[in-house]
Amino acid sequence: MAIYVDNCPRCASQNITFDVHGANHFGNYKEFPKPEVPAYEFFCVCRECHKTTIFLGISIDKHQELHRISWGVAMFGLKDVAKILRPISPADLSVGEPPDFLPQEINDAYEEGAKCLAIGCNNAAGTMFRLCLDYATKGLVPDGDGGPAAKIKRSLGLRMEWLFDNKLIPETLRELAECVKDDGNDGAHEGILDRATAEDLEEFTYLFLERLYTEPQRLAEAKARRQGRRNKEA
Numbered sequence: 001m002a003i004y005v006d007n008c009p010r011c012a013s014q015n016i017t018f019d020v021h022g023a024n025h026f027g028n029y030k031e032f033p034k035p036e037v038p039a040y041e042f043f044c045v046c047r048e049c050h051k052t053t054i055f056l057g058i059s060i061d062k063h064q065e066l067h068r069i070s071w072g073v074a075m076f077g078l079k080d081v082a083k084i085l086r087p088i089s090p091a092d093l094s095v096g097e098p099p100d101f102l103p104q105e106i107n108d109a110y111e112e113g114a115k116c117l118a119i120g121c122n123n124a125a126g127t128m129f130r131l132c133l134d135y136a137t138k139g140l141v142p143d144g145d146g147g148p149a150a151k152i153k154r155s156l157g158l159r160m161e162w163l164f165d166n167k168l169i170p171e172t173l174r175e176l177a178e179c180v181k182d183d184g185n186d187g188a189h190e191g192i193l194d195r196a197t198a199e200d201l202e203e204f205t206y207l208f209l210e211r212l213y214t215e216p217q218r219l220a221e222a223k224a225r226r227q228g229r230r231n232k233e234a
Ligand SMILES: [Zn+2]
Pocket: 008, 009, 010, 011, 012, 013, 016, 046, 047, 048, 049, 050, 051
């Protein structure tokens, strides 16, 4: 059986031998500025903990089809035929993309929330989605006489309610905002968010941010394109 030596992400053993059980060709890999090469995922079992790790790699000779090798009887090292790039990790899971045109800090918080949700960390996900809403709504509340009391300003749930009541955010979203309403930081302190609630929060956050940032930007761009066409005609 072919072998491969690397650190094991499952048991943290350093420089441990893996048995290579197979290779799956899933597409191509582009390493700038080199041309695309076939990419593979190698199914490897650690000799220390006997658990499986999938390593991502590319073939050294791009004409050799590594998925056609009989790995069970192969008598060479994986490094003889492939360059290993990294182990596959939860970061490779498919996650929800944020809406377009978000401010950087909101975009980053949304992406982190979506990653947490993908691996079942519902409370961490909830905290990040709330952070998105917190960033997005803080600037909407007026200061001074026209603004709400400090207590309302501080709490995300009360602030959202105040914004709905004062028609500063679209009424159509109010019903969906239920998931934010219970005040405080459930995600941060109580540890009580189940998956459904975290998904509710993700969905509401997406729609809310889309209304707030994506739609106005799309409209502005459409307007600019329209103006451009008029200018061409003139
Ligand atoms: Zn191991």
